[in-house]
Amino acid sequence: MSFESEGDITEGMQRYIDVNNRYLADRDRYIQEVVKKWKFDTIAVHGLYTVKDAIEDYQGSIIEPIFMSTAQAFRDSDEMAAALAYKIPAWCYSRIANPSTYYYEWTLALLEGYGYDGETSCCSTSSGMAAIMTAVQPFLKVQKDVHETRNFVATVQCYGGTYQQFTKRFMQEHNIECRWVLDATDLDEWASKIDRHTRFLYGELPSNPQLGFFDIKAVADLAHSHNIPLIVDSTIATPALLRPICHGADIVVQSATKSLTSSGFGVCGAVIARKNLITTIDDDQLKSDFSLYIKYQQNRDFGPNLHPMQAVMTLNDMRTLRSKMDLLSRNSMKVARFLETHPQIESVQYLGLPNHPRHELAQKYLWLVDAEFDEQYGKPVNRYGHLLSFCVKGGMEKTRVFFDNLQRIWRATDLGRIKSVATIPAISTHQQQGSEARQLANIPAHLVRLCVGAEHPDDTISDLDQALHAAR
Ligand SMILES: *Cc1c(COP(=O)(O)O)cnc(C)c1O
Secondary structure, three states, rough: HHHHHHOOOOOOHHHHHHHHHHHHHHHHHHHOOOHHHOOOHHHHHHHOHHHHHHHHHOOOOOOOOOOOOOOOOOOOHHHHHHHEEEEEEOOOEEOOHHHHHHHHHHHHHHHHHOOOOOEEEEEEEEHHHHHHHHHHHHHOOOOOOOOOOOOOEEEEOHHHHHHHHHHHHHHHHHOEEEEEEOOOOOOOHHHHHOOOOOEEEEEEEOOOOOOOOOOOOHHHHHHHHHHOOEEOOOOOOOOOOOOHHHHHEEEEEEOOOOHHHOOOOOOOOEEEEEEOOOOOOHHHHHHHHHHHHHHHHHHHHHHOOHHHHHHHHHHHHHHHHHHHHHHHHHHHHHHHHHHHHHHOOOOEEOOOOOOOOOOHOOOOOOOOHHHHHHOOOOOEEEEOOOOOEEEEOOOOHHHHHHHHOOOOOOOOOOOOOOOOOOOOOHHOOOOOOOHHHHHHHOOOOOOEEEEOOOOOHHHHHHHHHHHHOOOO
C-alpha cells in the first residue's frame, strides 16, 4: 500500500513501516514463489491462510478466524498514525477491512487471477449489487464540471437488479447515460455506441437468465482501443469455468451469493481487478490498484462492507468450487438433454447444447479449470455451468401449472444452489423492469429459469417430468 497522505512520518511510525514493509515483501514472495505455482483447487482450499499465520496470530486455528469485532487496537500512537495513514497493512475498522474479509478477498483475487500472468486484487462487498455499484461508480465521477456528459455501454441481457441500477439510479436519477447493447455478439454495435464521453464497457456473461454471451477478448480490445476498461459480471460462470481477466477484461464483479456460496448461507459480493488499469480517469491510485482504491476511498465513505461471518462462510463453500461446478454442469447437461427431447417443451436454452446459437462462442471460453490435471479427464473439457432456461408449450397458463406442480425443485428467486431452484423471471427477478425491457432482453413471459443442483440428475428429471405431465 503506498497511498499518499498528509502529515509527517515520525521516527516511531517509521519503525512500524519498516517492519511491515518486510512483512509485505515476504507475502509477495510467498505469493509469487509458492501460491502462484499451486493448482486451482489448492488455492481454493488454502488461499493465503498459512500454518504460520495460524500459529503466530490465531492460536493454531486451522480454519480462518471469524473476527466479529468492529475495530483493531494499536500498540501506541505511532502504530495508530501509521495505520490510519494507510502506511502499514492494518484493518483499523470493519467498515474498511477485517481479517476475515482479508482471507476471502485474497482467495478470490488469486482464483480470478489463476492463469493470468499479472497481479490481481479484490475488494469484498456486502452483495453482488454493491459490487456492481462499487465497480462502476469510480469511472462515473465528474472530472471537470458537474454538467459534463458521461455515458457507459452495457449488455441489455443482464440481471434484473443490474438493469434497475443502471436505468433508475444512474440514468434517471443522475443523468448518466447507459447505452444498451442489444446484440452483444455484434462488435459493430458495441463500437457504434462508444464516443469520447464513454467511461467503460460493461458486460454480463453468461447472462442471467437468457445466457447471453460475447467475445470477451474482442470487446476488451475494443475498450482498450478507446482507452477505457471492460467490466464483466462473471457470476454465472465462476472462476472455475471462466476467468475474464485472463482474456483481457479489467474488472470482474461477482455476486458471490450464487454458486460461490452454493450452500445458500447468505448474500455477498466481490470486485476483482487487475493492476494498472486503462482508463480516461485521471487518478493514479485508481489506476494502479483499483480494488485497494475502492476499499480505502470510495467504500470507506459509502460503507457497503461485507460481514466477517459471511466472508468465512463463503470462503468455506469456495474450497470445493471446481469439483462442484463440474458436477453441477454435468447434471445440467443431462437435464437439458431431457428437456430438449420432451414433447411439451417449446424451447431449451443451455449453452452446452450444440444447437444453442451461442454454443460455439461459449465453447471457446467456458472450460473446467485444470481438467487436464484431473485423473478423470486428463485433457481440457468444456463445462457450461448450472443455469438453464426453457419454455413450456401452452404459454403462461400451462407454465404456471407446471411450475406449481414441482415437488422437490424449489420455487424461489435464487440460483447457484446445491439444491435445484426454479423461477419464472417475468413474475420475479425481472418483474420490475416491465415488459418492454424484458422484450429488449429477450425474456418471454413464460420463460422458466432452472438452476440445477447436486441431486442425482435422474431425480431432478423425474420431478420435471411429473410436473410437465400435470400440465398436459
Ligand atoms: C444475483 C445476481 C446479481 C446480484 O447479486 P446479489 O448478491 O443478489 O446482490 C448480480 N449479477 C448476477 C448475474 C446475478 O445473478
